[in-house]
Structures are given as C-alpha cells and as structure tokens.
Amino acid sequence: MTAPKKIQLFHTCIINEVYPEVGMSVVNILERLGVEVEVPVSQTCCGQPAFNAGFHADARKVARHTLDLLSATEGPIVVPSGSCGDMITHQYHMLFKDDGEEKEYAAKAHAISERCYEFSVFLVDVLGITDLGARLGLKAAYHPSCHLLRGLGVKTQPRALLAEVRGLECVEVKDQEECCGFGGMFSVKNAAISTGMLENKLRNLEASGAKTVVSCDMGCLMHMQGGLHRKGSKMEVKHISQILEAGLP
Amino acid sequence: MSRFLDRVETALKDEELKTALGRATERLGSRRSASLASLENSDMIRDMARRAKMGLLQDLAGNLETFERNLIKNGVKVHWAEDGKAANRIMVEIAKSRDCKRAVKSKSMATEETHLNHDLLEAGLDVLETDLGEYIVQLADTTPSHIILPIIHMTKEKIGEIMHRKIKVPYTNDPEKLAKIARAKLREAFLSADLGITGANFGVIDSGTIVLVSNEGNARLVTTLPRVHVVVMGIEKLVPSLADLDLMVKILARSATGQKITTYTSLVTGPRRPGETDGCEEMHVILLDNGRSNILGGPLAEILGCIRCGACLNACPVYKNIGGHAYGDTYPGPIGAIVTPGLRGVKDWKALPDASSLCGACKEVCPVRLDIPRMLLELRKQAVEEAKVPWTLRAGLWGFGLAASRPWLFKPGARLGGIAARLMAPGGWIKKLPGLAGGWTRSRDMKAPAPKTFQQLFRERKTKGPAASVPMGAETAAPAVNEGSGHVR
Numbered sequence: 001m002t003a004p005k006k007i008q009l010f011h012t013c014i015i016n017e018v019y020p021e022v023g024m025s026v027v028n029i030l031e032r033l034g035v036e037v038e039v040p041v042s043q044t045c046c047g048q049p050a051f052n053a054g055f056h057a058d059a060r061k062v063a064r065h066t067l068d069l070l071s072a073t074e075g076p077i078v079v080p081s082g083s084c085g086d087m088i089t090h091q092y093h094m095l096f097k098d099d100g101e102e103k104e105y106a107a108k109a110h111a112i113s114e115r116c117y118e119f120s121v122f123l124v125d126v127l128g129i130t131d132l133g134a135r136l137g138l139k140a141a142y143h144p145s146c147h148l149l150r151g152l153g154v155k156t157q158p159r160a161l162l163a164e165v166r167g168l169e170c171v172e173v174k175d176q177e178e179c180c181g182f183g184g185m186f187s188v189k190n191a192a193i194s195t196g197m198l199e200n201k202l203r204n205l206e207a208s209g210a211k212t213v214v215s216c217d218m219g220c221l222m223h224m225q226g227g228l229h230r231k232g233s234k235m236e237v238k239h240i241s242q243i244l245e246a247g248l249p
Numbered sequence: 250m251s252r253f254l255d256r257v258e259t260a261l262k263d264e265e266l267k268t269a270l271g272r273a274t275e276r277l278g279s280r281r282s283a284s285l286a287s288l289e290n291s292d293m294i295r296d297m298a299r300r301a302k303m304g305l306l307q308d309l310a311g312n313l314e315t316f317e318r319n320l321i322k323n324g325v326k327v328h329w330a331e332d333g334k335a336a337n338r339i340m341v342e343i344a345k346s347r348d349c350k351r352a353v354k355s356k357s358m359a360t361e362e363t364h365l366n367h368d369l370l371e372a373g374l375d376v377l378e379t380d381l382g383e384y385i386v387q388l389a390d391t392t393p394s395h396i397i398l399p400i401i402h403m404t405k406e407k408i409g410e411i412m413h414r415k416i417k418v419p420y421t422n423d424p425e426k427l428a429k430i431a432r433a434k435l436r437e438a439f440l441s442a443d444l445g446i447t448g449a450n451f452g453v454i455d456s457g458t459i460v461l462v463s464n465e466g467n468a469r470l471v472t473t474l475p476r477v478h479v480v481v482m483g484i485e486k487l488v489p490s491l492a493d494l495d496l497m498v499k500i501l502a503r504s505a506t507g508q509k510i511t512t513y514t515s516l517v518t519g520p521r522r523p524g525e526t527d528g529c530e531e532m533h534v535i536l537l538d539n540g541r542s543n544i545l546g547g548p549l550a551e552i553l554g555c556i557r558c559g560a561c562l563n564a565c566p567v568y569k570n571i572g573g574h575a576y577g578d579t580y581p582g583p584i585g586a587i588v589t590p591g592l593r594g595v596k597d598w599k600a601l602p603d604a605s606s607l608c609g610a611c612k613e614v615c616p617v618r619l620d621i622p623r624m625l626l627e628l629r630k631q632a633v634e635e636a637k638v639p640w641t642l643r644a645g646l647w648g649f650g651l652a653a654s655r656p657w658l659f660k661p662g663a664r665l666g667g668i669a670a671r672l673m674a675p676g677g678w679i680k681k682l683p684g685l686a687g688g689w690t691r692s693r694d695m696k697a698p699a700p701k702t703f704q705q706l707f708r709e710r711k712t713k714g715p716a717a718s719v720p721m722g723a724e725t726a727a728p729a730v731n732e733g734s735g736h737v738r
Contacts (some may be wrong), residue, residue, distance in 0.1 A: 013653075016703040017663050018696055021701035024710070039707055042656040050653075052607060054629030054638075058650025065654040096628070122305045150609035156542050179566050183606025191688030192257050196570035197606070198692065227695030229678055 003127055006036040007071045008070065010116075011085045013045040014218045019027035022218060025241035026080045026119055030201050032248065033127060048087040051095070053185050060095045067092065067108040070115075075114065076126065080119040080241060081217050082148020089113040090151060095147055099214035117150060120216055120240055126156040131164035135247030139209035140238075143224070147181050158216055165180045165243060174204040198227045205235065212236045214243055253600035256575040266402050266572050274400045277563040280507025282298060288503060292454035298496040299500075299617040300704065302554035305386060305487050309545055309553075312454055312487055313536065319457030320534055323519030328535045336481055336537050340365060340446070341372040343533055347477050349374065353435075355461065356380035357448025358396055358557060359481045359537055360661035362579045365446070377438045379467040381431055388415040394573030394581060397559035401434075402559030402572050435467065445475035445529065449482035450557070451497060455490045458518045459534065462501065463512040467516050478520070478529035484536050485553035498554060500616035504558035540592035549626045554617050555584055561611035568603055585609035587624045590631075592664035637700045641685060654722050660702075668697030 007030065015023045027037050047062030048148070070077055092109035095100040123129050123157040142162060148154045162170050181187065181197025188194075201224065205213055213235065215221050221237040228235050260266060285291045303313050317327045330336035336359075352374055354360065366387070369376045378387040382399035386392065389411045393399030400408065406422045413420040418430050447468055451460040459480050461468040472478050485511060488494050494583040502508040521528030544550055562568045564583030573581030578589045578598075586605060590598035611621040652659040673679050674697035682690045690693055701709075704720065 013663070013704050017667060017698040020699050020701060020706050024706055027707060039704060041704060043654055044653040044659040045649075047653060048651050052626065052629070053642065053646055054626070054631075054633040055643075055646040055650065056630050056633075058646050061654040065656075094623075124639070124721075144609075146606070146608035150613050154636045165326035168391065177610075179606045179608035179610065181566070181606060183608070186603070186606045187693075188685055188688035190254075190567075192254070192261055192693045193567055193570055193604060194606070194688075195253075195692040196261055197566045200566070222696060226689070226695055229694040229696075230692060 003038060004076050005033065005191055006038060006075050007122070008075060008086065009037050009039050010043055010046075010066075010070070010077055010079045010088070011039065012079065012081045014222065015080060018222065019218050019239070022080065022239040022241060025245045026042060026078070028245055028248075029123075029132065029241055030078070032132075033123075033129065035110050035127070036047065038068050038073065039127070040073055046084045046087040048084065048091070049184055051087065051091055052183075061111070063092050063095050063240060064105055067105055067112055070112050071108050075115070076122065077116045078119055078122045079241065082118050082145050082154060083217050083219055085118040086147040086151035089116045097124070107167075118152055118154060118216060120158040120161055121152070121154055121249050123244075124160055131161045132161070132244050133135055134164070134168075135166040136243060137167040138212055138243075139171060139210050140212040140214050140243070141171050141173045141205055142176075142221060143173075143180065143205075143213050143215040144177055145215050145220045148176060148216050158214075161240065161244060162214065166247075168243065171208045173208040173210070173211050175200070176204075180220050180224050182220050184219070187223060198223065202227055202231070202233070206233070210235070212238050212243075213231045214238050214240055217242050253575070253577060253604070256491070256577060257571050257604075260571040260575045263572075265404055265407065269402050269404050270569055271574055272562045273398065274569050276399075277507060278596055281504055281560055281563070282507075283501040284507045284509060285500075287509070288499060291500070293504075293619060294496055294499055295616050298493075298500055298556075301493045301496065302556070302617050303346070303551070305489065306485075306545065306550055306553055309484065309487075309542075310470075313484055314488075315540050316454045316457065317450055317536075319455065320519075321457075323457045324532065325457065325519050326531070326533045328533060330535050330537050330539070333365075333537070333541045334368075335361045336366035336535050336539070337347070337365050340479055340481070341368060341374070343426070343477065344439065344444055345372070347444075347531065349477055351378040351442045352444040352446055353379050353437070353438050353442040353447070353471050353475060354383070355463060355471040356383050356399070356577060357446070357481060358393075358482050359448045360446065361393060362539060363481070363482070363537065374444075377435070377442075379435050379438065379465075379471060380463070381428060381465055381467075384435065385411060385432055388412065392579075395559060396557050396560055396580060396582075397562075404573070409531075414658075415544040418513060439470045442471075442475045443477065445471040445473075445478045445479050447471055447478070448552055449480050449486050449534075450501070451494055452482055452486050453491055453516075453655075454487055456518060458491075458516050459519065460488075460494060460498075461515045461658075462498070462513065464508075464512045465505075466513050469513055472515060472517050472529065473527045474717055476530045477533070478517070478531070479533045479535065480517075481535045481537055484538055485555075489710045501558050502557055504614065504616040506561040518651050544591045549587060549624050551619055551623060552584070552587045552591060554619060556617060557587070558616055560614040560616065561733070564610040564614045565566050566608065566610065567606070571604075583621045583625075587621065587655050589626065590628050595628050595631045596636040599628070599638075602626075602628035602632070639685075645685075660722070664702070667700075670695075670697045671700070673697075688729060 011023045047059040051059035096105045096106040179196040180201040226239040261300040409422040502511045520532040568582040576585045580588045586601040679695040
C-alpha cells in the first residue's frame with residue numbers, strides 16, 4: 001500500500017469521554033507523519049459491551065450505526081485500541097448473516113474490517129515507521145492487552161515502536177501476557193475474580209521496577225490505573241501514543 | 250448472589266488453594282511451552298489434529314457404528330448409554346452377572362460425570378481409585394478439581410494429613426514416602442480385583458482400539474489383571490486411524506504435562522485371545538452420550554473435539570484464581586464453562602460462561618485450536634435469549650444499544666453521565682459506585698470522565714491551534730456522516 005494521506009479516526013468511547021488527551025496524542029503523531037486525520041463526528045461506541053454480555057440485538061443496532069458511518073468514508077480507519085479494533089474486525093461478522101436481510105451489513109462488516117488498523121499496526125505495517133524520534137528517560141513495562149495480542153495477533157509492532165524511544169527502558173514482567181482482569185462487564189459482574197487477577201498483575205508490575213505501564217488499550221489501562229490509585233501507588237499508565245509523542249521537537 | 254459467586258468468594262479466601270494452584274499451573278505452563286517448541290511442525294500437527302477431530306463430527310453416528318463393528322470383531326461387547334444413570338446401570342448389571350465383587354478404576358472423567366462410584370457402592374460393590382491423585386480424592390471424599398491433576402488444589406502437607414487420618418499411617422509430607430504407601434495399598438487391590446474400570450482417551454475407529462495414556466502404570470494393571478474390563482467412553486472420543494492417533498499422542502502429553510509422551514500409552518484391542526498370556530477375559534465398552542448429541546450440530550459442536558488435555562485450565566487466569574471446585578460440576582476451567590452448560594443446559598449454568606474476561610489464553614494453548622471465547626460468547630447470547638438475566642442489566646444494555654446507535658442521544662447522555670460522575674468525584678476519582686457498578690469500586694477507583702471530550706478538543710484545536718492548516722475533519726469533508734444525516738438512523 002502506498003502511504004495513505006488521510007485516515008478516519010475511530011477514537012473509541014473511552015478515549016472520547018475519559019482520556020481525550022490520548023486521542024490528541026494519536027492525532028499529533030499522525031499529523032506529524034503527514035497523515036490527515038478525519039474524525040467522523042457521529043461515532044459512538046463499537047458496541048462491545050452489549051455484544052460481550054450476550055445482547056446481540058442491542059449490539060447489532062450499534063454495529064449497524066458504526067458500519068453505516070464508516071462505510072460513508074474512505075481510506076484506512078485507525079483505532080487506538082486493540083479491543084475495539086478486534087470487535088470491528090472480528091466480531092461484527094458474528095452479528096450479521098451472509099444471507100437474508102442482513103446480507104448488506106455482512107458485506108459492510110467485511111469491507112470495514114479490511115480497512116481497520118489498530119494504531120501501532122498502522123504506524124509499523126502501513127506507514128512503515130518504527131522510529132518517531134521520541135526521547136523519554138523512563139523505566140516502563142509494556143502490557144500486551146489480550147484482544148490486541150490474541151484477538152488481532154499483534155505482538156511485535158508496539159514493542160518495535162517502544163524499542164526506538166531514546167532513553168526508554170522496557171522491563172520484562174512476570175506473566176506479562178496474562179490478562180489484567182478487566183474484561184469490560186466482567187470486572188463488575190465477577191468483581192471478586194477480576195480483583196484477584198488485577199492483584200496478580202499489579203504485584204508483578206510493581207516487582208518489575210517499572211514506573212509506568214504502557215499499553216495500546218485504554219480499557220485495560222483504566223482498570224490498572226483504578227487499582228493503582230486505590231492502592232496509592234505512584235505507578236502511572238500511558239497509552240503508547242503518549243510515549244511516542246514525548247520529547248518530539 | 251448466585252451459588253457460583255459464593256463458591257468463588259470461598260475459593261478466593263483459600264490461601265492454601267492459592268499456593269497449590271500457583272505452584273502447579275506455573276510449572277505446567279512453562280513445561281508446555283518448552284515441549285511444544287521442541288516438536289517440529291507443531292502448528293501443522295495441531296491443525297491436522299483439529300481437522301481429524303472436526304471431520305469426525307460431520308458424521309459422528311456413522312463413525313460410531315463403524316467403531317462398534319470393529320470393537321465387536323475384536324471380541325468386545327458394546328453398550329450404548331443415553332445418560333449417566335444408564336451407563337452406571339449397565340456397569341452394575343455387568344458386575345453382578347459376572348459375580349464381580351471388587352472393582353479397581355483408572356482415572357476417568359466420564360465416570361466422574363456419571364457419579365459411577367456412588368452407584369457402585371450403593372449396589373454393594375467395592376471400588377477403589379488407582380490413579381494416585383484420584384486415590385487421594387477418594388480418601389478425602391471430595392471430587393477432582395482438574396481434569397488431569399485431580400488434587401492440584403492440595404498441598405503435600407494436606408495430602409499427608411489425609412493419608413494419616415484415613416489409612417492410619419504415620420504423618421509425612423514427603424511425596425516419595427506418600428507415593429510408596431499408596432502403591433503398597435494399591436498393589437493389594439489390583440491383585441484381588443475382579444473388575445477393571447477405565448475411561449478412554451481415544452477410540453480408534455478403524456482398528457477398534459481403546460487408547461489409554463497414563464504416567465503411573467495403573468491403567469495397564471486395571472486393564473490386564475481383573476477378569477472383566479469395562480470402558481466408559483464419551484461418544485466424542487474417536488479418532489479415525491492409528492495414524493491420527495499419532496498426531497493426538499504427540500500433542501496431548503505436551504499440552505497436558507509438558508511431556509513428549511506419557512510414561513504409558515496402552516492400546517487395548519479386545520480381551521485376551523487364545524495363546525496370549527495377559528489381558529482380561531471379557532471386555533465391554535459403554536458408549537456414553539449424556540447430552541453430547543444435543544451439542545452436536547449446534548454452535549457449540551466444536552467443543553466435542555476437546556481431547557481433555559487441561560492446557561486451557563493451566564493457562565486460564567480465572568481458573569488460576571478460583572480453582573476447579575468453584576465451577577460446581579465435573580469439568581472445570583474454560584472447557585467446563587462450555588461443556589457444563591452445553592451438557593446440562595445454559596439456564597442453570599449461565600454464571601460459568603460469564604466468568605471469563607475473554608482474554609483468549611485458552612484458545613491460544615488449545616492443541617486442537619478450539620475457539621473457546623467464541624463459544625463463551627455464544628452461551629452468553631443463549632443465556633440472554635433463554636434464561637433470566639437481571640432486568641437492570643437488560644434495561645441497561647437496551648438503553649446502551651438505543652443510545653449508541655443514535656449519536657444525538659449518546660453524546661448528551663455520556664456528557665450528563667460525565668457531569669454526574671464528576672460531582673461524585675472530588676479530585677477526579679470516584680471511590681464508590683452504586684448498584685452493579687459497585688463491583689468496580691470494590692477494589693478500584695474510577696476515573697471520572699474528562700471535562701472536555703476528545704471531539705471537543707479536536708474541534709477547538711482546529712479552529713485556533715497551531716495545526717489550523719490541517720484540513721477540517723469529517724464535519725466538512727464528509728457531510729454524509731454528520732449527525733442528522735440519513736446514515737445514522
């Protein structure tokens with residue numbers, strides 16, 4: 001693919017409402033790389049909360065809206081989240097049958113999944129960039145979020161980007177690829193188990209000596225941040241775009 | 250609170266369980282990775298094994314009939330059991346008509362499923378488990394908490410205590426001494442038993458062979474010393490041929506315990522033939538359905554390809570936290586969260602598929618690549634359609650679906666929520682949430698939504714910021730996606 005000049009940003013509901021600064025970091029990086037960012041204003045949420053809870057009819061409504069919205073645009077769609085990206089690229093298919101009245105949306109789901117890229121994948125695989133010139137003296141731990149790692153199968157791209165950040169030391173963490181216990185509604189419906197998983201994760205992160213947890217998913221980071229804040233820990237959480245933006249001239 | 254959640258709370262408070270599970274699952278997980286890495290073409294072998302298993306399901310009935318014919322050719326008597334009760338009844342009938350008094354068993358999850366020991370004892374038979382783990386389970390009068398390692402939840406100290414109390418031997422926590430004591434007890438039983446009961450890891454269709462893998466050699470003694478050998482086998486445990494068995498054996502032990510192959514792999518093809526020096530006099534196979542045929546042909550059919558290696562349990566962060574007993578039935582862990590509602594109906598077991606963060610670790614390690622997260626999602630869907638879910642959740646997600654497909658409703662709604670949340674959150678953090686959401690604040694603070702959304706920041710920067718030269722976004726460039734356009738309804 002020739003380097004695209006323009007992308008559509010599916011910013012995710014959590015970034016829009018809770019972490020708008022992450023969205024701005026994503027925009028800043030993309031624009032610096034000469035990519036124009038469009039934000040379809042009518043976007044809401046990918047619908048994963050309803051889908052994962054088993055409410056397919058409700059999820060379908062949201063998916064139809066998102067598919068209509070994105071189908072009316074052109075070019076790559078960048079999603080700064082492995083989880084929402086996985087929902088759009090892999091789970092929308094489960095909502096629409098290939099025949100009958102849902103055929104139109106099954107076709108749209110297929111077309112949109114072909115255009116969808118998680119943020120780090122877009123930088124590394126589409127733009128072909130790993131070194132953005134970032135500089136940041138920091139000891140950090142990368143948390144491979146489950147839906148990014150095992151849903152989208154993205155393992156190397158975020159690490160390649162982080163490896164080029166000058167001054168950044170990425171430490172290894174025990175059971176690094178294990179879930180933090182978020183899982184959306186799981187964290188409230190099965191709060192006790194989720195808490196057990198979070199405690200393991202935070203214990204391992206703290207033992208790693210990292211000052212900051214870096215990930216490509218604000219859902220997982222919000223979860224870990226909530227646990228860290230409750231404990232009074234000094235450890236911070238950052239989306240990968242915030243690390244890559246640091247120290248840019 | 251459901252009974253599942255009660256069991257979870259109990260399990261999470263159990264420090265001994267945490268210690269025992271933590272030690273074992275960590276060791277098993279790393280051994281699994283190492284042993285699979287040492288297998289050349291392991292990805293291809295897993296694909297081939299999956300294909301073999303899935304292919305069989307296309308015509309399970311036909312394959313079972315062929316298997317039955319080949320078993321009969323080998324001199325085996327075949328029985329069909331619709332459910333667990335029927336299987337146990339057949340077993341008791343066989344035992345009584347052959348005047349069997351004392352049964353020895355090798356490890357079998359199918360007979361755990363049918364609660365065979367209970368029915369045998371009730372019918373006046375003596376029955377002894379001979380797998381070391383199962384032997385201790387039987388002594389402790391409990392159930393296995395893992396499909397491969399029945400007493401993964403016990404520390405060696407606990408095991409020493411149980412053996413001391415139940416069979417009056419001096420207390421020790423030395424695993425080797427404990428195993429020696431058990432071995433002596435078990436040898437006596439093997440020599441005096443007249444009925445041997447096993448499960449089946451695989452049934453090879455074209456040769457009519459029952460395959461048993463074990464590490465202790467007890468399965469070999471159970472199948473050869475007693476006069477009568479009865480196999481209880483789930484109808485899904487077939488493999489087409491010995492060549493396919495090779496694939497299965499290669500991945501089973503590696504996935505289960507990280508061994509290249511188990512110490513013993515027994516292929517039992519009928520009872521003792523004239524001129525042979527060992528083997529049972531009479532062999533029976535009970536083919537157990539017990540709900541499996543209801544799964545066949547439906548969206549959970551894939552689960553019938555499971556070879557019961559237990560890798561998904563060892564990889565599952567939920568299982569690692571709560572152990573096997575919390576799942577409340579024979580099969581724990583991710584596989585249990587599908588098999589149990591699949592066999593017994595989702596209505597009473599909907600808590601199990603809910604208890605997953607959908608992290609996908611199970612799918613990653615599954616030797617036959619079962620898409621466990623997909624099946625968990627399918628069961629959640631069925632639960633919503635068929636079973637009762639709390640009206641608050643139903644109403645909440647209906648509202649979410651309604652609003653999130655209508656931006657003119659979603660955005661003000663989210664903002665209003667944000668304002669409310671910030672009012673509750675001095676310093677930007679919410680310490681306590683009401684209702685269902687209170688589960689979050691049990692152990693985590695909740696960051697309040699930001700005063701300005703990303704879309705607001707993005708718009709503001711474009712109108713006044715340094716990047717004003719950047720072309721405007723969708724609002725001007727793509728009017729078709731604007732609010733109020735025909736596309737959003």
